[in-house]
Amino acid sequence: MTIRAPFRSPRGISAVVALLAVGAAGCSDVVDSAKNGATKAARQRSVFSLSTGDCYNPNSEKIEGEALAIELVPCDEPHRGQVVGEFNIEEKGGFPGDEAVTAIADERCPAEAGEFAPDTWALPEGVGLSYYTPTAESWATGDRAVSCTYTKESGEFTGSLKAGAKSLKPEQKTYLNGANAVYDALWMNQPEAENVEEDLEGYKAQADAVATALDAHLDGLRGIEGTETGKLRSRLEETAGHWKDAAKASDAEAFYVAYDPAFTGLDPNDTVAARKELGLATTVPADDAEVWAS
Structure with a gap:
């Protein structure tokens, strides 16, 4: 990115x-x-x-x-x-x-x-x-x-974007800290090579970073009550397993097998219900929606 x-x-x-x-x-x-x-x-x-x-x-x-x-x-x-x-x-x-x-x-x-x-x-x-x-x-x-x-990039907006962390409820801050760290781990560790075969170790390192961030996110989610948050936690626990499998893949084929459900498991659309329950914004950013739609 x-x-x-x-x-x-x-x-x-x-x-x-x-x-x-x-x-x-x-x-x-x-x-x-x-x-x-x-x-x-x-x-x-x-x-x-x-x-x-x-x-x-x-x-x-x-x-x-x-x-x-x-x-x-x-x-x-x-x-x-x-x-x-x-x-x-x-x-x-x-x-x-x-x-x-x-x-x-x-x-x-x-x-x-x-x-x-x-x-x-x-x-x-x-x-x-x-x-x-x-x-x-x-x-x-x-x-x-x-x-x-x-x-x-084009056009204008009105009003300040200020909504500091201090204004958030504890559960909102916990959720956002964890979720932001997961997606940061995904995009900030994206290898330059377009194909896994060209840089398997780089892609495995990315998967390991995402798995680590997910584990921390899950720790935070376990302290938050709510039906939808609980459902999200269960889905992400399964997703974390796929990222760990990708991080340990022995070859490119094994990586691809694990990566497909791992990446799909981070679809932001699956977090909307939990976000609504927590009182957070529920409109998936257009760039993210386009990535997971493809």
């Missing part, structure tokens, strides 16, 4: 360009255009000034690429992104490279986002995790900051 990662621009550089087109439009249209342009210009901020909770609009339609500045907007107005966490890279010495910086953000940002908005099912459709990271040039000036954001 690819996570988009916009890059930070060199520190101290900012560019604000307001284009006010005056054509054949009527006077009121010209005034409105001028007001909108002036508001957008006044809201321009350096990407280095972003703070957790800030809602913003990128100045480019493209999410990826170097950014010099963003438009900071009130969260109750339509916007494309919100900062959901920040941290500094502790690496010392020279710039470790774009891939290394991205790998650090890949590891840290999901946890930061999970604290800000634990239930990814409650996010607006089309919103995904992205981040601003240092470039080689900004690194040389001392920049080590990473801003984790939820950004909508």
